[in-house]
Amino acid sequence: MMIKINISSNVIGEPILAESMIETRTALNISQAHFDSTYGEIIAEVESGDFKAIREALESKGAKVTVLDHPIVRDEEECVECGACISVCPGHVFSFDDDWGIAQDIEKCIQCGTCIKMCPHHALSLEK
Amino acid sequence: MVEKSIEEINRRIKEGDVNVVTAEEMVGIVGELGAKEAAKEVDVVTTGTFGAMCSSGVWLNFGHPEPPMKMNKVFLNGVEAYSGVAAVDAFIGAGQLSETEGFDYGGAHVIEDLIRGKSIDLHATSYGTDCYPRKTLDTTLNIYDLNQAIMINPRNGYQKYNVATNGMNRTIYTYMGSLLPNYGNVTYSGAGVLSPLSNDPDYQTIGVGTPIFLGGTKGHIIGEGTQHSPETNFGTLMLRGDLKDMSADYIRAANFHEYGTSLYVGMGIPIPILNEQLAQSTAVTDKDVVTNVLDYGVPSRDRPVLRKVNYEELRSGSIEINGKDTPTSSMSSFKKSREIAEELKTWVTAGEFFVNSPSQRLPAKATCKPMRQTTRNPLVQDIMARDVVVIDENATFHEAAKMIMENTFSHLPVVSEDGKLAGIVTAWDISKAVAETGCNYVKDIMTKKVLTSNATDPIDIAARNLDMKEVSAMPVIDDDRYVIGIISSNDISKLFARRR
Numbered sequence: 001m002m003i004k005i006n007i008s009s010n011v012i013g014e015p016i017l018a019e020s021m022i023e024t025r026t027a028l029n030i031s032q033a034h035f036d037s038t039y040g041e042i043i044a045e046v047e048s049g050d051f052k053a054i055r056e057a058l059e060s061k062g063a064k065v066t067v068l069d070h071p072i073v074r075d076e077e078e079c080v081e082c083g084a085c086i087s088v089c090p091g092h093v094f095s096f097d098d099d100w101g102i103a104q105d106i107e108k109c110i111q112c113g114t115c116i117k118m119c120p121h122h123a124l125s126l127e128k
Numbered sequence: 129m130v131e132k133s134i135e136e137i138n139r140r141i142k143e144g145d146v147n148v149v150t151a152e153e154m155v156g157i158v159g160e161l162g163a164k165e166a167a168k169e170v171d172v173v174t175t176g177t178f179g180a181m182c183s184s185g186v187w188l189n190f191g192h193p194e195p196p197m198k199m200n201k202v203f204l205n206g207v208e209a210y211s212g213v214a215a216v217d218a219f220i221g222a223g224q225l226s227e228t229e230g231f232d233y234g235g236a237h238v239i240e241d242l243i244r245g246k247s248i249d250l251h252a253t254s255y256g257t258d259c260y261p262r263k264t265l266d267t268t269l270n271i272y273d274l275n276q277a278i279m280i281n282p283r284n285g286y287q288k289y290n291v292a293t294n295g296m297n298r299t300i301y302t303y304m305g306s307l308l309p310n311y312g313n314v315t316y317s318g319a320g321v322l323s324p325l326s327n328d329p330d331y332q333t334i335g336v337g338t339p340i341f342l343g344g345t346k347g348h349i350i351g352e353g354t355q356h357s358p359e360t361n362f363g364t365l366m367l368r369g370d371l372k373d374m375s376a377d378y379i380r381a382a383n384f385h386e387y388g389t390s391l392y393v394g395m396g397i398p399i400p401i402l403n404e405q406l407a408q409s410t411a412v413t414d415k416d417v418v419t420n421v422l423d424y425g426v427p428s429r430d431r432p433v434l435r436k437v438n439y440e441e442l443r444s445g446s447i448e449i450n451g452k453d454t455p456t457s458s459m460s461s462f463k464k465s466r467e468i469a470e471e472l473k474t475w476v477t478a479g480e481f482f483v484n485s486p487s488q489r490l491p492a493k494a495t496c497k498p499m500r501q502t503t504r505n506p507l508v509q510d511i512m513a514r515d516v517v518v519i520d521e522n523a524t525f526h527e528a529a530k531m532i533m534e535n536t537f538s539h540l541p542v543v544s545e546d547g548k549l550a551g552i553v554t555a556w557d558i559s560k561a562v563a564e565t566g567c568n569y570v571k572d573i574m575t576k577k578v579l580t581s582n583a584t585d586p587i588d589i590a591a592r593n594l595d596m597k598e599v600s601a602m603p604v605i606d607d608d609r610y611v612i613g614i615i616s617s618n619d620i621s622k623l624f625a626r627r628r
Binding site: 084101 | 178179180301305306308313314381382383384390392454455457458462463464466
């Protein structure tokens with residue numbers, strides 16, 4: 001499952017991610033990370049069985065953990081199947097099918113929203 | 129020699145025994161039979177393209193209000209339409225942005241909303257004349273209320289288009305979509321094998337008056353498009369069609385993030401196969417259509433060409449840029465292009481659509497010139513401060529503070545032992561150093577990633593860089609990273625204030 005870890009500025013300098021992984025012996029497969037002086041945000045994949053432990057570990061150290069269970073939605077009425085989204089997606093969610101229509105593998109979506117900005121037809125959105 | 133006449137082909141269309149194929153199907157037919165036999169077999173080849181065509185718009189005639197008015201300024205759902213013609217005519221252009229909604233809504237959206245039969249708010253103002261006394265007008269109308277809604281697109285159907293990538297270290301947002309940093313992706317546009325002009329590159333049959341598929345209905349070619357450049361294989365077309373008969377399946381508004389609005393136009397041209405040469409040219413493949421990959425990270429009219437590429441490579445999903453496999457995105461829809469070529473094929477086959485000879489040939493010899501500029505574009509070197517003071521990275525922050533106080537600059541470029549730029553300190557960095565412990569030297573407190581400028585950069589580029597990165601000054605460096613000046617947003621503001 002995909003999770004989002006938010007780290008606030010008061011603990012941003014601490015190695016809480018590494019500590020949590022070592023403590024729980026859980027591997028986080030990090031697909032996106034953003035850090036600056038004000039906050040940190042990490043998108044990672046974790047085995048469902050390990051989720052509870054890693055969430056407890058991270059939250060005890062001051063991070064906030066959210067489950068990302070609303071992947072990208074494509075409005076087929078708006079979509080013209082140009083394929084603009086294909087090259088910008090870090091998760092390789094989109095591809096062309098045999099008829100040059102858009103095929104999508106939603107399981108791979110990390111909900112980064114990069115494709116939303118790319119789509120010329122406002123056909124992509126993240127469910128709230 | 130196979131020679132067929134337009135009359136002969138039209139007779140077959142009328143009698144229902146015409147042989148129509150799409151440009152994609154023609155590749156295989158010519159491959160199998162050869163051009164001579166294919167020219168005998170096939171009467172019409174249909175093409176199609178569906179992509180962003182910013183140079184598009186619609187002439188609208190609203191009918192006269194009572195009391196009458198010569199509309200001077202016209203807004204449709206807050207988007208300005210050009211009305212510098214007679215009283216109640218206006219041209220709504222696809223790229224015009226809403227005065228209130230900015231990038232989210234533009235002329236292209238007004239056009240799509242009209243096609244969809246939606247109501248549009250019309251606001252107009254004028255100065256009032258004896259013959260047209262009215263000064264303001266507000267009404268709500270839809271496409272059925274208009275006398276005419278005629279699409280006139282000054283530049284559509286580019287034969288092929290440049291391919292975009294980005295060598296900068298940040299994502300840039302362009303009319304070719306989001307371009308990821310360090311050549312992270314590639315975007316392209318154009319239908320390759322189905323591209324209308326690539327199938328008749330000598331303009332044998334495509335000319336003034338050629339009937340076409342436009343937006344789901346029949347339209348015509350008016351002539352060559354603006355920037356028509358057949359000599360470099362970048363031909364363009366000017367098109368006309370009746371918006372009232374168009375469908376939102378083939379005309380679609382688009383938004384390019386941080387760029388603006390554009391219109392996706394669906395267009396297709398039937399090519400009558402009059403001879404072997406046309407059979408051969410309509411057998412063009414994706415591989416035959418070659419274009420250039422340009423670095424859109426270079427903010428210049430003359431963007432560097434990174435490599436040549438053909439549409440087969442582009443459509444494979446990735447191409448090699450600087451030795452790296454780089455994913456590609458199409459900005460135009462091949463699926464829709466195919467639908468258009470198929471639809472046109474159905475029309476011709478059903479005897480609903482005929483071909484003709486152009487009433488005038490399009491120029492086959494022309495290139496697109498750059499603009500003649502009569503005022504010199506100011507460069508960074510024209511306004512940068514040259515008496516810049518620099519500090520050694522091993523100096524203490526006290527020394528830096530003293531230097532800032534003694535000089536007028538609030539930015540102090542930092543140099544390493546060899547005199548080359550290593551960082552920058554500002555009064556803010558020094559305050560931070562005072563507040564925190566353990567930072568005694570300039571090298572501990574300086575910003576190491578410095579935004580810099582070159583002396584020969586145009587001012588507009590420097591100004592945009594300052595703006596984007598939200599910094600107020602940049603050291604100007606030479607090729608060896610020696611600091612030769614500093615340019616601040618203040619210098620630039622002064623220059624623009626002088627110009628006005």
